[in-house]
Amino acid sequence: MRFFCWFLSLIPVLACGQRQEFFHPQMGTLFQVILYAEDTVQGKAIAQELFDRIDTLNAIFSDYLENSEINRISASAGTGQKIKVSTEMWRLIAVSQRVSRKSDGAFDLSIGPLSKLWRRAFRQTQFPALAEIKTAKEKVNYRFIQRYPLTKKIRLTKAGMRLDAGGIAKGFAVDECFKILRKAGVSSALVAAGGDIRVGAAPPDKAAWTIASKGLNEKGETVDVELSLKREAVSTSGDTYRFLDWEGQRYSHIIDPRTGLGIQHRQFSRLAGPRSTLADALATAINVLKAEDRKILMKKFSRYTLEVYESKD
Numbered sequence: 001m002r003f004f005c006w007f008l009s010l011i012p013v014l015a016c017g018q019r020q021e022f023f024h025p026q027m028g029t030l031f032q033v034i035l036y037a038e039d040t041v042q043g044k045a046i047a048q049e050l051f052d053r054i055d056t057l058n059a060i061f062s063d064y065l066e067n068s069e070i071n072r073i074s075a076s077a078g079t080g081q082k083i084k085v086s087t088e089m090w091r092l093i094a095v096s097q098r099v100s101r102k103s104d105g106a107f108d109l110s111i112g113p114l115s116k117l118w119r120r121a122f123r124q125t126q127f128p129a130l131a132e133i134k135t136a137k138e139k140v141n142y143r144f145i146q147r148y149p150l151t152k153k154i155r156l157t158k159a160g161m162r163l164d165a166g167g168i169a170k171g172f173a174v175d176e177c178f179k180i181l182r183k184a185g186v187s188s189a190l191v192a193a194g195g196d197i198r199v200g201a202a203p204p205d206k207a208a209w210t211i212a213s214k215g216l217n218e219k220g221e222t223v224d225v226e227l228s229l230k231r232e233a234v235s236t237s238g239d240t241y242r243f244l245d246w247e248g249q250r251y252s253h254i255i256d257p258r259t260g261l262g263i264q265h266r267q268f269s270r271l272a273g274p275r276s277t278l279a280d281a282l283a284t285a286i287n288v289l290k291a292e293d294r295k296i297l298m299k300k301f302s303r304y305t306l307e308v309y310e311s312k313d
């Protein structure tokens with residue numbers, strides 16, 4: 001084994017090395033990085049690079065930061081202005097629009113007016129006024145996001161629009177981390193952002209990564225399960241932790257753009273495939289869609305697999 005490590009280090013691929021773990025709070029979650037690097041100094045430097053990248057992406061995509069790029073774009077809505085965007089923003093919008101088209105609008109990056117309304121509803125434990133839902137809903141439509149590929153400019157055609165990357169930004173950040181890891185020659189790594197997890201090659205001494213996830217027991221209650229993964233992204237999405245209980249109904253922070261309401265069915269889903277960005281966005285779309293439409297959507301993303309759990313607790 002020692003000889004094997006020495007041999008590989010000449011390639012140079014750090015397939016062997018010490019297991020190192022790092023944490024970084026960002027994007028409303030805790031990023032976890034596990035990597036195998038030759039020494040701790042090198043591992044620490046790589047982790048720092050990942051966390052710097054995540055911070056940069058947060059400054060672009062966070063709608064909680066007044067001066068983020070996403071908020072500057074939203075501020076231009078309805079003015080007729082075309083806004084030049086960063087390559088990161090351009091790429092995120094491109095994936096979002098693809099998922100929106102394929103899911104018939106179940107995923108919608110322009111969900112902002114509705115998510116803002118529902119965030120307030122969660123804070124105040126108060127169902128929003130129906131008139132407010134209606135007004136917000138009229139500003140939500142991915143078709144109002146116009147793209148100009150030659151100049152990499154964006155125009156939001158309707159006044160009051162707001163972009164919200166909450167359903168895709170964590171997955172995007174995880175994929176960006178993997179680009180850095182690949183460049184650094186680290187093949188065995190895990191990056192997790194809450195329910196969005198991606199792993200590379202198995203740890204040097206193991207056949208796969210073991211990941212804690214959720215499943216159901218025979219009574220239909222949510223229980224912890226273990227997954228074995230390598231070179232795969234997995235996104236778990238569902239109503240397990242953020243929702244509003246109102247008059248006996250539970251409304252999730254995942255919103256159906258067509259009704260303007262937080263989804264009410266008790267379920268969570270797990271999307272697996274090569275990339276976290278798509279897994280994250282698809283998981284959000286899947287939660288909005290009905291069973292037949294989920295099947296139609298998944299057929300369009302043949303490298304991704306879906307498991308849905310209807311929870312009863």
Ligand code: ADP
Nearest residue numbers: 106107108111115166167236237238253254255
């Ligand atoms: P979960 O971790 O429960 O899967 P995510 O954090 O991935 O949820 O996505 C939920 C977030 O996505 C919401 O907080 C909101 O910001 C945004 N969002 C809600 N509904 C939609 C939707 N229909 N399309 C796109 N983004 C959405």
Ligand code: MG
Nearest residue numbers: 167237280283
């Ligand atoms: Mg998600």
